[in-house]
Amino acid sequence: MASIFTSGKLARLSDSMKTRIKEFRDKYNLTQEDLARKVGVRRETILFLEKGKYNPSLKLAHDVARVLKTTIEELFIFEKGG
């Protein structure tokens, strides 16, 4: 699994970000709106996060991971950009 950090440099957050938010959301029977309310963001933000079309801030990634009782590395998978 690729890490956010590679060789001490911040990896380029390209389009190749995948998330397991939906998988964890289903595990806890949460709708996008439920998760949005718990995290304190808009529903669209959760939607774009799930699609891998939005690179969240470290704080948001941490908040989502905390609500879904997992770690950032488990939730967000960054593949090295070309």
Place this chain on the structure above:
Amino acid sequence: MKRKKMEKTSMMLGFGITALVVGTIVFYGLGAASGGLEFPEVFMILTVIILVVLATYTVIERFRAYKAGLPLKDEREKKIWYKAGYYSYLVTIYLALGLSFFSDYLIEDLGMTGFDIGVVVGIIILVSGSVFIGLYFYFRQTGKTE
């Protein structure tokens, strides 16, 4: 608690401003229609109506989010606002430069004696407003926030 109060105030302000703008357009439209409308006026009124419809849609959407207990703005929304604002600022600067640079040609072609300050301000407000609203919806739909 403080955030909730601020959001409620912002919602009320949003509704108030939208109602004022809609009222102004209706009265202006009625007054202008009685005197006969020309193409620039029709174009201006149409642009303002489109802007108001989109702004009203945003206000209603925020009201729904407020009712559902969701925040009105989050980090993604802020990024979209800043990005759309940045581009509309650039467009406004280039538009102002373009108007001053090409004013002689424009005045000759349009047969005007000069640009009225009201016209220049109107053009800049309408164009920057349109670019901002257009880009805001574009970035929101496509998710291009970087």
